[in-house]
Amino acid sequence: MKCASEPMPGSGFASDIKPLRFLSSLIPVAHGYPSRRPERIVPRRPNEIPARTRPVCALRILIVDDDAFYRDAAKLFLVNADASLAVEEAETGEAGLACIRDTEFDCVLLDFRLPDMNGLEFLNVLKSDEVDQLPPIVMLTGNGDEAIAVSAIKRGATDYLSKQHSTPDQLVKAVRNAVAEEELRRDSARSLKELEQLALTDPLTGLGNRNHFEMRFAQALRRSRRMAERLCLLVIDLDSFKGVNDTHGHVVGDKVLGEVGRRLAEAVRDSDCVARIGGDEFVVLMETGATVDGAEILATRIETSVAEPFRVDGLTLTIGASVGLSMFPQDGETVEDLLRAADAAMYNAKRATARDLADVPAVRTA
Numbered sequence: 001m002k003c004a005s006e007p008m009p010g011s012g013f014a015s016d017i018k019p020l021r022f023l024s025s026l027i028p029v030a031h032g033y034p035s036r037r038p039e040r041i042v043p044r045r046p047n048e049i050p051a052r053t054r055p056v057c058a059l060r061i062l063i064v065d066d067d068a069f070y071r072d073a074a075k076l077f078l079v080n081a082d083a084s085l086a087v088e089e090a091e092t093g094e095a096g097l098a099c100i101r102d103t104e105f106d107c108v109l110l111d112f113r114l115p116d117m118n119g120l121e122f123l124n125v126l127k128s129d130e131v132d133q134l135p136p137i138v139m140l141t142g143n144g145d146e147a148i149a150v151s152a153i154k155r156g157a158t159d160y161l162s163k164q165h166s167t168p169d170q171l172v173k174a175v176r177n178a179v180a181e182e183e184l185r186r187d188s189a190r191s192l193k194e195l196e197q198l199a200l201t202d203p204l205t206g207l208g209n210r211n212h213f214e215m216r217f218a219q220a221l222r223r224s225r226r227m228a229e230r231l232c233l234l235v236i237d238l239d240s241f242k243g244v245n246d247t248h249g250h251v252v253g254d255k256v257l258g259e260v261g262r263r264l265a266e267a268v269r270d271s272d273c274v275a276r277i278g279g280d281e282f283v284v285l286m287e288t289g290a291t292v293d294g295a296e297i298l299a300t301r302i303e304t305s306v307a308e309p310f311r312v313d314g315l316t317l318t319i320g321a322s323v324g325l326s327m328f329p330q331d332g333e334t335v336e337d338l339l340r341a342a343d344a345a346m347y348n349a350k351r352a353t354a355r356d357l358a359d360v361p362a363v364r365t366a
Helices: 020-030 068-081 093-102 119-128 146-154 168-200 210-227 241-248 250-267 292-307 335-352
Strands: 060-064 086-090 107-111 137-141 159-162 231-239 273-276 281-286 310-312 315-317 320-328
Touching: 060 068, 060 093, 068 086, 068 168, 086 093, 093 107, 093 119, 107 119, 107 168, 119 137, 119 146, 137 146, 137 168, 146 159, 159 168, 168 210, 210 231, 210 273, 210 281, 210 335, 231 292, 231 335, 241 250, 241 315, 250 273, 250 281, 250 292, 250 310, 250 315, 281 292, 292 320, 320 335
Parallel strands: 060 086, 060 107, 107 137, 137 159
Antiparallel strands: 231 281, 231 320, 273 281, 310 315
8 A cells, every 4th residue: 555654744733833724825835846746645455454553653544534635734744743643645535444454543634524424424434444543533624513522422533623723733633642642542451451360360370360250251151051052160289289389389379379370270161161270279160062071071180180280499399189070950059059059069179089998980970
């Protein structure tokens, strides 16, 4: 895609600069650089659009407007205010959408009246596109139609300006405010996501914590009821782990727990949920394709994996794991019932791991 992005030179805004409705008298200034006149954007066919990229520049602005006079003047005002800006142009809605699909912009100036669609239709198409980050959009209207402005804001526009009644300073300010507002929104979203991640993650193992498990369990149970499918819960308790903590301290014990978490994550299927819900207690939720035979195979795999020696800080340590399982709906129909049944099965398994009962299977259903 060809997008004209080379900034035009300028010396800054004059104190007596004229309103945008007198743009036609300013165009000769912009046209004083004929060799740098932006080329018309020609949208590529879908199979020609490359991966969306983030250009290396301070800010990148897209002007979508079929009025060449307005585009040239607006570009001149913007680069005069900030010479580091890279300003690209599109004459139609489709060309503008193609640019946004191709490149990440910091702000889009969107004219309401375009040859192939209006600004509201543009926003509707943009919202339906699978674009990672939608840019802030300032809607440009001919005479400040409030109804259009309200509709644009409702569809995701950040701000709006009247071409006839706004000054270059107001244009630059609208762009700067839109960019700042979007940065604040993204920072807030990032912070919220990080907080949510912390609230749902066990910091020692990197697995989900009790909050994460309970949320997933409740969701999975609702889905299993709706789809009439089985669901399996495995409760895992470590054997002889207390001796590791008592003998070698909590630092070594924490490293062992971290390694247990890694081994469990490797043992389960990608669709399974594994979490640490207590000191040395873990759970695995088989949300899809759960069968008793499959759960017992997984339990055996977990026991075998945990039984492998742990090498921590020059020490070779051996622990075990007792596993109990419960099935929905056979062993219960609520989260509490299924947890209670799996816990009981796990304690049965723990008693059965005594060396003089080696012929008794270590996993017991409730």
